[in-house]
Amino acid sequence: MEITDESFQEITEGTTKLLVPKKSIIEKVPPKKPAFFNPKAKLNRDFSIIAYATFLKNFQGPKIFLEGLSGIGARGLRVANELDIENLVINDLNPTALEMAEYSANLNGLKNVEFSEKEVCRFLSNYSKKGERGSIVDIDPFGSPAAFFDCGIRATMHGGILSTAATDLQVLNGLFQDACKRKYGGVPVRAEYGNEIAIRLILGCLRIVAARLGVTVIPLFVESDMHYYRTYVRVLNRPDQEENIGYILHCKNCGDRKISSKQEKECDLCDSKFDIAGPLWIGKIFEKDFIQNMLLEIPNLQVDKVCEKTLLKCLDESEMPGTYFTLDEIASRMKSSPPKLEDAISNLQKNNFVSSSTSFSPTGFRTNANINEIIKIFQTIQ
Numbered sequence: 001m002e003i004t005d006e007s008f009q010e011i012t013e014g015t016t017k018l019l020v021p022k023k024s025i026i027e028k029v030p031p032k033k034p035a036f037f038n039p040k041a042k043l044n045r046d047f048s049i050i051a052y053a054t055f056l057k058n059f060q061g062p063k064i065f066l067e068g069l070s071g072i073g074a075r076g077l078r079v080a081n082e083l084d085i086e087n088l089v090i091n092d093l094n095p096t097a098l099e100m101a102e103y104s105a106n107l108n109g110l111k112n113v114e115f116s117e118k119e120v121c122r123f124l125s126n127y128s129k130k131g132e133r134g135s136i137v138d139i140d141p142f143g144s145p146a147a148f149f150d151c152g153i154r155a156t157m158h159g160g161i162l163s164t165a166a167t168d169l170q171v172l173n174g175l176f177q178d179a180c181k182r183k184y185g186g187v188p189v190r191a192e193y194g195n196e197i198a199i200r201l202i203l204g205c206l207r208i209v210a211a212r213l214g215v216t217v218i219p220l221f222v223e224s225d226m227h228y229y230r231t232y233v234r235v236l237n238r239p240d241q242e243e244n245i246g247y248i249l250h251c252k253n254c255g256d257r258k259i260s261s262k263q264e265k266e267c268d269l270c271d272s273k274f275d276i277a278g279p280l281w282i283g284k285i286f287e288k289d290f291i292q293n294m295l296l297e298i299p300n301l302q303v304d305k306v307c308e309k310t311l312l313k314c315l316d317e318s319e320m321p322g323t324y325f326t327l328d329e330i331a332s333r334m335k336s337s338p339p340k341l342e343d344a345i346s347n348l349q350k351n352n353f354v355s356s357s358t359s360f361s362p363t364g365f366r367t368n369a370n371i372n373e374i375i376k377i378f379q380t381i382q
Contacts, residue, residue, distance in 0.1 A: 035097035073101030172198035203281035
């Protein structure tokens with residue numbers, strides 16, 4: 001590919017050189033033509049590099065990376081260049097994006113990269129037979145990933161990782177309830193912790209598709225940003241025996257909430273009617289050992305400093321109850337200014353409750369205390 005046109009630019013992300021459309025760097029909303037590249041998703045790609053490095057370090061099988069919707073191949077090329085991978089296949093329907101990816105591969109001297117121009121499920125179906133599956137399958141669509149769960153699971157080998165991103169945030173956060181039910185099989189509740197509800201809806205849908213195929217998915221790490229939600233799950237070729245699908249019951253009257261395997265009608269604290277989110281994933285969303293190993297990988301990689309701070313929060317909350325509260329939410333009910341987050345957490349712990357910060361919100365905290373107990377403790381903080 002001759003790069004004589006001034007509409008392209010070479011950049012470096014991590015330690016990888018990439019050819020990108022110049023407009024994607026200078027315009028507020030990156031254009032889809034001639035090919036899509038989102039520079040703001042660098043942090044998201046950094047997390048992927050850490051997660052995939054962690055996985056590959058302890059994986060004994062063939063190290064094959066399949067990227068279903070690659071754009072210009074930024075994520076896949078970084079995997080090929082920065083990690084220990086045997087074979088990598090980049091797929092996209094945009095021939096210009098693939099040309100740019102091939103040019104970038106040559107810039108970095110990469111020899112273990114193949115290119116494919118197919119619809120994503122047709123591409124993944126080529127790798128759905130035993131012995132031909134990917135150890136890492138990555139799907140990063142515009143909008144919902146739900147249409148690709150089936151083919152993504154089928155293309156992931158036993159013990160491998162399937163990672164998908166969602167950008168249909170309005171649907172997942174409760175603006176279009178019917179659309180969410182159609183796509184993910186469950187409905188959200190409009191709440192301060194809506195991003196966690198959204199991720200649990202994605203995981204719940206993924207788990208139900210996996211169960212139909214006789215496969216287990218185990219969440220390792222999830223990430224929430226203003227523009228997307230991303231999940232990383234381990235795929236095991238055995239039926240899932242766990243009861244990990246249920247509901248989040250939210251009381252808009254008093255603000256309490258709980259996770260339950262069954263629907264309940266009335267709030268335990270104020271007898272008001274619950275708003276019900278789900279069916280969705282009610283199990284753990286972080287695997288503690290995996291997060292610890294991600295933190296150990298950071299010094300070996302060139303990633304944003306924010307990654308370590310976020311992962312330390314993930315580690316703290318990995319064993320905590322599902323759903324979180326925010327300081328502003330509690331302060332609003334108390335009609336007073338909120339305490340500092342550190343004070344809130346330490347005072348909850350002093351009163352024999354578990355508590356931690358959360359990666360989902362800078363003012364969020366997890367605890368097993370109910371909202372009345374939280375307010376009572378906050379009132380004692382000077």
